[in-house]
Amino acid sequence: MNPLGALAIYRFEMSRWFRTLTQSLLAPVISTTLYFVVFGSAIGSRMSAVDGVAYAAFIVPGLTMLSILTESVGNASFGIHMPKWSGTLYELLSAPVSWWEAVFGYVGAAATKSVLLGAVILLTARLFVAYPLAHPAIMLGFMVLTAVTFSLFGFVIGVWAEGWERLQIVPSLILTPLTFLGGSFYSIAMLPHPWREVSLFNPVVYLISAYRWSFFDRADVSVPVSLLATCGFMALSLVAIWRIFATGYKLKP
């Protein structure tokens, strides 16, 4: 075991983040604030309560999840893509570090950043609206689980992508639409007939619904199913990463 090595990668990734803390943290805080101004105050004041929850409060979990998903994938994919692109990957490949130690470093750091960011967003939201928090421990658990899962997914994308453009394809073409259509800003119960059923094929619906449940004790879909789906996706990402290292896919010629 090489805990020092794994920790070194984790620290390296975190220090990169702290070096650009203003951008890393301020940008999402500003965008969240904008969402609250637009959706919470301006539009929200004209909207009726959703499932008995004021609209401004209703969008808090969805917004947080949106940021966690995007940031997890973004941070983790950048973290491993950067050394691939710059050539510094040689050092990792030649070091006495196992694949899961490397994953701990890269994915752990990416997930940590997302969770910290999620916390900041929740605190920022608190300035605008007093939302309830029915199951705080489960809320935190979901946040960590989602951050880890999507950081693993981001790691896979970072290895797969052969250029910076490709790195953006999955997040912008798949993840963002899925998140927006996943009920960040609405309950899928509000959708008309075929779209509600179609939405059930969107995995993000389950994530957001379960996460929202931890706030309001109310969910569109079953919480255990959601938990299971997330764990399933995590297992899938882990298997993908394990295969990447077993075959050297796009890392070792």
Added chain:
Amino acid sequence: MTDSSDSQGPAQSPAQSLAGSPILQVRGLAKTYAGGFQALKPTDLEIRAGEIFALLGPNGAGKTTLIGLICGLIRPTAGTVSVGGFDHVRAYRQARALIGLAPQELATDAFESVWATVRFSRALFGKPRDDAYLRRLLEDLALWDKKDSPIMALSGGMKRRVMIAKALAHEPRLLFLDEPSAGVDVELRREMWGLVRRLRDAGVTIVLTTHYIEEAEDLADRVGVIAKGALILADDKEALMRRMGRREISLHLTTPLAALPHGLGDLPLERVDDGARLVYAFDARGEAASVSVLIRRLSAEGIEVRDLETRESSLEDIFVGLVGGPR
């Protein structure tokens, strides 16, 4: 990082500090890419502890492939590698901890400071923090006063030294320097050679690749020649020069010689410049008759020598003979 299972594997023998014993053993190591390109033909190589081994070869010959295969950057198609007695797959942790690698490309984390990057390298290889060692290392590489500078602010030569500092941060016993003097000016190259010698004196075994023959001739204890993916030979530099080198004694005569006297027919003498010069050439060093004997035999034939010069073929001549040109 590795793809193998995490088992430490049955290490054949622990690393030994006996000078001259092999620190690296490569057996049948080969690489064929999916497209069918054979980058390295099955290769055997032994590196002795404490030596400087220069891997010579034209660009694209397979030098970097060989190093990449040993260091875990490229997946071998066949063969085994053992470092200090540890198999580089089954006992990759022990094997890799002994190796330091400074690749040819200047790949660094541009925004990191020199100090942060060498500390990272040391920790990545599982070594506990040792600021005193890292300080000595940076001082030795003339980087100490730059320790807080971001790497991107450094010159090319300094970046090259940062790469070497990173490779040495975990105190490896075997250092790979891939083209250490590529793109480096003459003065800096001399400095680099001094550094390589100091490292060897400190007990580090060094394998360097180069396509500057001068570099190998100046630095190496042993030389390997690689061409078209095959290691053609690996031998002591001196032995190589002795075996393949040619030595000539050129004798300038007072009066030109019309023909070579029969009495000298047993000597490898050649008449050149219309008999104004005699060239005495031999392949092996030290196996020739001594110069005084040669002169005496010439005098006995009434041939007077005005001047004499000797010339040894360089490693370059040998190399060109082997691979048909340095490029």
